Amino acid sequence: MRTAIQIILTALALVTVASGAPAKAADSVDPAADAKAFQKYFTDKFPKLKLSDFVNGPYSLNEDMHRQWVEKEEFPPYQFSLDAGKEMFEKPFKNGKSYADCFADKGIGVRQNFPTFDEKEGKVITLELALNRCREANGEAPFSYVKDDMAALTAYMAFTSRGKPFDIKIPNDPRALAAFENGREYFYTRRGQLNFSCASCHVQNPGERIRAEILAPALGILNAMPIYRSEWGGMGTISRRFVTCNTQTRGVPLDPQSDEYRDLEYYLSYVSNGLPISGPGARP
């Protein structure tokens, strides 16, 4: 009897191994195909929208909100932050250097290239991270990743890149592919007491209401960052958005700019390649 069970178990194990292998092969990372399928999912779901409409999130999905938004954009609530960001960006550090020295093209119109993959370090470098590294390299204290100064700086940098399509590159480096896949896995993994993944809201249910809010599509969601959220009563960065999402699903948020969040940003930005930067944005 026992041997019979063992044989069956062994057979089962063999079947699992055998069927597991090709499934894994079919699941190997092809970011370009992944991005294409991702964008197709959204354009099929919302056939009336142009690809570039997705960067305006919920405002493209609901007519009432769209009208309010058009009016709001005449005098956008992120204006003060944007002005402050411009001032900060142009003001040199104590050592005489400035942010412009840390970026290609003096930091003007480069937002669409972030996050990048640093092949020396083997990790994803986001714009927020690059900005703080720039500060530290020049003897300045780093900013908080979630709001205020960091949001103002990224708001200005996004503003100078408005209309430029996201152009995230994945170099031919297994670590870059791994970062992309890691980000994708994070995006689709359920977590928190409510057992939501990022995709539960932003892939399955964009355009639907969650209480009073209309959920934004994941496609183009980072193009509008940083955002002024009325709910926050202020500006927030991509890091803040991730932390809040995790908290709202009653999960434990990670540290801003932790490896997982950086990979997630890499994945989410890559699949929105080709969509124009619209940041800074305003959201309810």
Place this chain on the structure above:
Amino acid sequence: MASTIRVRATANGDTTEVQALIQHPMDSGFVKDAKGDLIPPHFIQQVTFEVNGKAVFVADWGTAVSKDPYVKFSFKGGNKGDDLKISWVDNKGETDTTTAKIA
């Protein structure tokens, strides 16, 4: 420090449309900070819009008005090039003023 007031005024026929955004915390005095201490009230009490020295819009505000308030209104009269003066005063006696030209 840049002005706390952003304004845009456009004359359109015989009416002028004014939009303004004011940077102000508008603390109601009922909200606590991270340490649990009450944030003292700090809010704009009066906003005034004047064209060529004549008040066209005066508002008495209180704690119910949101942070960084936005105002939009239109009035009869006002010509391109007229001076529009906006000022606010809050409960701490702080104040700011700016002047813009009607476009």
